[in-house]
Amino acid sequence: VIAAGAIDVHTHFVPSSVPPYGGAGNDAPWPSIDHHSSCCARVMIGGRVFREIDSNCWDGERRLAEMAPMRIGVQCLSPMPELLSYWMAAEDCLALCRHVNDEIAATVAASGGRFRGFGMVPLQQGDLAIRELHRCVDELGLDGVEIGTNVDGRPIGDPLFAPFFAAAETLSATIFVHPLRAAGMDRLIGPPALEQVVAFPCETALAIASMMTGGTLARHPALKLIFSHGGGAFAQLLPRLQHAWSFLPTLQAATGEAPEVLARRLYYDSLVYSPVALRFLIDQFGVSQILVGTDYPFAILDRTPVDGVEALDLSTADESAVLRGNALRLLGERD
Amino acid sequence: VIAAGAIDVHTHFVPSSVPPYGGAGNDAPWPSIDHHSSCCARVMIGGRVFREIDSNCWDGERRLAEMAPMRIGVQCLSPMPELLSYWMAAEDCLALCRHVNDEIAATVAASGGRFRGFGMVPLQQGDLAIRELHRCVDELGLDGVEIGTNVDGRPIGDPLFAPFFAAAETLSATIFVHPLRAAGMDRLIGPPALEQVVAFPCETALAIASMMTGGTLARHPALKLIFSHGGGAFAQLLPRLQHAWSFLPTLQAATGEAPEVLARRLYYDSLVYSPVALRFLIDQFGVSQILVGTDYPFAILDRTPVDGVEALDLSTADESAVLRGNALRLLGERD
Numbered sequence: 139v140i141a142a143g144a145i146d147v148h149t150h151f152v153p154s155s156v157p158p159y160g161g162a163g164n165d166a167p168w169p170s171i172d173h174h175s176s177c178c179a180r181v182m183i184g185g186r187v188f189r190e191i192d193s194n195c196w197d198g199e200r201r202l203a204e205m206a207p208m209r210i211g212v213q214c215l216s217p218m219p220e221l222l223s224y225w226m227a228a229e230d231c232l233a234l235c236r237h238v239n240d241e242i243a244a245t246v247a248a249s250g251g252r253f254r255g256f257g258m259v260p261l262q263q264g265d266l267a268i269r270e271l272h273r274c275v276d277e278l279g280l281d282g283v284e285i286g287t288n289v290d291g292r293p294i295g296d297p298l299f300a301p302f303f304a305a306a307e308t309l310s311a312t313i314f315v316h317p318l319r320a321a322g323m324d325r326l327i328g329p330p331a332l333e334q335v336v337a338f339p340c341e342t343a344l345a346i347a348s349m350m351t352g353g354t355l356a357r358h359p360a361l362k363l364i365f366s367h368g369g370g371a372f373a374q375l376l377p378r379l380q381h382a383w384s385f386l387p388t389l390q391a392a393t394g395e396a397p398e399v400l401a402r403r404l405y406y407d408s409l410v411y412s413p414v415a416l417r418f419l420i421d422q423f424g425v426s427q428i429l430v431g432t433d434y435p436f437a438i439l440d441r442t443p444v445d446g447v448e449a450l451d452l453s454t455a456d457e458s459a460v461l462r463g464n465a466l467r468l469l470g471e472r473d
Numbered sequence: 474v475i476a477a478g479a480i481d482v483h484t485h486f487v488p489s490s491v492p493p494y495g496g497a498g499n500d501a502p503w504p505s506i507d508h509h510s511s512c513c514a515r516v517m518i519g520g521r522v523f524r525e526i527d528s529n530c531w532d533g534e535r536r537l538a539e540m541a542p543m544r545i546g547v548q549c550l551s552p553m554p555e556l557l558s559y560w561m562a563a564e565d566c567l568a569l570c571r572h573v574n575d576e577i578a579a580t581v582a583a584s585g586g587r588f589r590g591f592g593m594v595p596l597q598q599g600d601l602a603i604r605e606l607h608r609c610v611d612e613l614g615l616d617g618v619e620i621g622t623n624v625d626g627r628p629i630g631d632p633l634f635a636p637f638f639a640a641a642e643t644l645s646a647t648i649f650v651h652p653l654r655a656a657g658m659d660r661l662i663g664p665p666a667l668e669q670v671v672a673f674p675c676e677t678a679l680a681i682a683s684m685m686t687g688g689t690l691a692r693h694p695a696l697k698l699i700f701s702h703g704g705g706a707f708a709q710l711l712p713r714l715q716h717a718w719s720f721l722p723t724l725q726a727a728t729g730e731a732p733e734v735l736a737r738r739l740y741y742d743s744l745v746y747s748p749v750a751l752r753f754l755i756d757q758f759g760v761s762q763i764l765v766g767t768d769y770p771f772a773i774l775d776r777t778p779v780d781g782v783e784a785l786d787l788s789t790a791d792e793s794a795v796l797r798g799n800a801l802r803l804l805g806e807r808d
Contacts, residue, residue, distance in 0.1 A: 288660065295662045322656035325628045325679040328686030329723035336682045339710050340675035344660040347671045351663030367713070371706030375674050377747035378702070382773060388664035412712035418753045438717060 141251040143211015144444050145465035147314065148366050148407045148431025151215040151255075152181060152195035153241035161230040168230065169221065181218070188220055194435040198245050201435070202252055208432065209444040211462075215242050216256040216284035219316045224289045228263035235259055235270050243278035254469060255280040256314045261289045261302065268305045275311050281469050282312030282362070287345035288319065295348025300357070307358040312468055314364045317341040334438065342370025346404065347379065356394025359403065362468055366431060368410040373422040376401050405468060407431025408460065409440055413449040425456045429465050476586040478546015479779050480800035482649065483701050483742045483766025486550040486590075487516060487530035488576040496565040503565065504556065516553070523555055529770040533580050536770070537587055543767065544779040546797075550577050551591040551619035554651045559624045563598035570594055570605050578613035589804060590615040591649045596624045596637065603640040610646050616804050617647030617697070622680035623654065630683025635692070642693040647803055649699045652676040669773065677705025681739065682714065691729025694738065697803055701766060703745040708757040711736050740803060742766025743795065744775055748784040760791045764800050 152171070159168040167184040174180060179195075181188045194200045195218070205213060217238050223231040239257035246255040257274035259267040274280040283306075287294060294315065306313050320337035321344060346369055349355050365372070379397045383389045393400065402424050409431040410416050420428055430447065433439045440446065447460050466472060487506070494503040502519040509515060514530075516523045529535045530553070540548060552573050558566040574592035581590040592609035594602040609615040618641075622629060629650065641648050655672035656679060681704055684690050700707070714732045718724045728735065737759050744766040745751050755763055765782065768774045775781065782795050801807060 291659055293660045293662055297662075321660045322675065322679050324626055325623065325656045325676070325683060326686070327628055327630045327632075327683040328727040329721070331717060331721055331723060332682070332686060335714055335717040335721075335724070336679065336686070336710055339713060340657065340678060340706060341660070343675060343706060344657050344671065347667070348660060348662040351661070351667060351671075368709075371675060371678060371709040374703075374706040374709050374745070374750060374753075375671055377745055377750045378674060379670055381746040382666060382670040385772070386664070386666055386670075388666060389670070392663040410709070410712055411716040414753070414756045415709060415712045418709075418749070421749045437720070 139251040140254070140466070140469070140471045141212050144209060144430050144461040145212040145214070146210045146432050146434065146443065147214045147364055147429045147465055148409055149213045149215060149434040150195070150218045150436060151242055151245070152191055152218045152221070153238055154196040156234070156237060160233060161227065163227050163230060166226055166230050167223070168234070183220065192435060196241070196245070198249055198253065204435070208434070208441060210430070210432070212252055212254060213434065214254045214256060214281065214314070215245060216314050216316070217242070217258045219284070219286060219318045222258055222284070222286050222318060224262045224286060228260045228266050231260035231262065232266050232270060239270070239274055239278055239280065243280060246280070256282050256284045256312065259283050259285070261285055261299065264299070264301050267302050271302070271305060271309065271311060275309050282306070282314065284314045284316055286318035287315060287341050293345050293348035295345065295350070295352030295354055297352060300354065303354050303358050303361055307361045310362065310470070312362045312364060314366065315342070315345060316366045317370065339367055339370035342367060343372040343375050346372040347375060350397055350400050351389070351392045353392065353394055355400045355403065362405070364405040364407060364429060364468070366407055366409065368408065368415065368419050369404070369406040373419055376422055402427060405429055405464070408443060408447060409433055411440060413446060416446060417450055420450070425452065425459060426464055428460045429468070430461060474586040475589070475801070475804070475806045476547050479544060479765050479796040480547040480549070481545045481767050481769065481778065482549045482699055482764045482800055483744055484548045484550055484769040485530070485553045485771060486577055486580070487526055487553045487556070488573055489531040491569070491572060495568060496562065498562050498565060501561055501565050502558070503569070518555065527770060531576070533584055533588065539770070543769070543776060545765070545767070547587055547589060548769065549589045549591060549616065549649070550580060551649050551651070552577070552593045554619070554621060554653045557593055557619070557621050557653060559597045559621060563595045563601050566595035566597065567601050567605060574605070574609055574613055574615065578615060581615070591617050591619045591647065594618050594620070596620055596634065599634070599636050602637050606637070606640060606644065606646060610644050617641070617649065619649045619651055621653035622650060622676050628680050628683035630680065630685070630687030630689055632687060635689065638689055638693050638696055642696045645697065645805070647697045647699060649701065650677070650680060651701045652705065674702055674705035677702060678707040678710050681707040682710060685732055685735050686724070686727045688727065688729055690735045690738065697740070699740040699742060699764060699803070701742055701744065703743065703750065703754050704739070704741040708754055711757055737762060740764055740799070743778060743782060744768055746775060748781060751781060752785055755785070760787065760794060761799055763795045764803070765796060
């Protein structure tokens with residue numbers, strides 16, 4: 139069962155606590171949650187403050203109260219990306235995955251259809267990742283998992299990850315792709331926030347391109363992929379990639395199918411902070427591929443996601459598809 | 474004097490020959506031109522074939538003949554980017570710059586206003602770069618210079634390059650920015666062409682962002698900058714940067730002015746291979762900031778640049794601005 143209203147596929151979750159590190163490593167960058175006040179906490183990783191967070195990271199009641207003014211009916215919960223922990227030993231990462239996935243599943247189960255959930259897997263080791271993906275979908279009832287755009291610098295289009303995507307396709311699991319440890323950091327001049335603000339969209343664009351040029355998308359036409367932040371900068375890369383593809387046999391061999399065809403099989407959230415940019419996504423990818431996303435509850439969130447869609451003056455059917463119908467189709471639900 | 478017709482600001486030039494290396498280094502990656510047949514040549518760098526080129530890289534008559542079917546009246550010549558040679562010793566690079574700049578200037582001078590020219594400078598050493606920029610503009614009559622998006626990995630927004638941009642602003646020289654040795658190469662899966670096809674637009678986007686967040690654009694409001702390939706993926710980065718700027722004091726301090734204001738001071742070529750993508754540039758940056766660009770004579774060129782602009786159904790005045798008027802204003806010419 140799924141609740142009424144707009145479906146926000148891009149929101150993050152942090153559990154209210156994490157058990158102490160139980161692995162065998164030294165200096166594993168294992169997270170802990172330091173509850174320094176009643177409303178707030180610090181995510182500590184490797185002894186340093188990674189981020190100050192509010193209780194809306196884990197508190198379902200608070201989330202539900204804050205969804206109302208945003209005109210969101212259903213949130214898909216996914217881990218705060220830094221929790222993905224591809225840089226840990228795989229067994230340690232798996233232990234963290236299991237805890238976070240259990241917490242997300244419990245929060246979803248208690249929500250009466252107001253929350254759906256994406257879990258996390260230790261993608262640095264394929265067999266463990268596939269096993270935990272099965273647990274997420276078959277045992278915990280999650281809709282799929284969040285993954286990063288790269289695993290310790292390897293883009294997700296690397297053939298190394300082919301078995302994982304084959305399993306995801308078979309399971310009909312939704313894969314929500316979020317940028318992480320972005321490329322191009324040496325090109326940034328300015329405050330640390332530029333990684334998220336400026337490098338993330340390029341990182342995501344390169345990840346989508348790698349999924350095409352590494353052959354993953356042609357091999358797995360039924361794979362259900364959502365790319366965050368509207369696919370980053372990919373909509374602007376696509377015409378150039380398509381043009382080059384039209385005359386370069388090496389590119390044609392790499393992608394298997396035309397980039398503009400492959401691009402219209404992927405899903406993209408609406409988190410682009412501009413009606414003009416959102417219209418561009420619809421023009422490039424098709425209205426059937428766009429979902430609402432907000433980055434709730436973090437600082438960069440879009441507080442008026444539904445207004446942003448309404449500002450486009452789409453037809454009633456198209457508007458409804460973006461706000462809810464496309465997500466229902468992806469999640470295998472019907473009204 | 475400038476000839477009639479559409480003005481293509483993005484075309485490349487390679488001299489028909491390069492004098493032998495005359496510097497003091499060992500293994501300097503000095504280029505040579507191997508004329509292996511009557512029409513064609515190989516650019517050799519460091520003993521390896523860098524690219525097969527045709528005589529239209531240096532032959533003005535052939536260029537003029539090929540401009541006609543493209544409906545281009547005037548080409549701005551700029552060096553093939555690999556010639557920029559920021560990875561050479563600065564004195565060696567300067568010697569190459571002087572040769573290439575002389576050759577471009579001679580080709581422009583013989584063209585009766587059909588060609589304009591952008592030279593090149595050894596940006597790895599600021600004082601030499603400023604001196605050669607002066608020679609290009611004051612002695613050779615060039616309109617400015619082409620620069621890369623980074624100099625050996627340092628983005629052009631690094632304060633290290635501030636004196637160069639101050640000089641360019643004072644001279645009213647046009648700076649044509651082209652991607653080079655792109656960031657994110659470790660994120661590519663597939664054929665080597667992906668550097669140009671996929672990594673270049675992100676590289677350019679990050680370079681524009683660095684010019685904002687490093688403070689260059691606020692410090693030099695009269696700087697005349699053209700970004701190639703429509704600014705790469707920057708039009709999609711801009712709304713996210715603007716949104717983050719609206720609430721992050723660190724970003725406000727870094728850019729000095731709002732990103733969306735700064736973005737509308739820059740020029741962008743039309744080389745995006747899609748009317749929808751070109752319309753997006755106009756919406757994001759303003760019709761007054763868009764110029765025709767084609768990448769002539771290389772394989773990825775847009776053969777129908779004027780048709781691409783006409784497909785937008787702009788007003789007559791706006792269409793004329795994109796095809797010619799904006800470039801005239803930038804180059805300081807009048808009809």
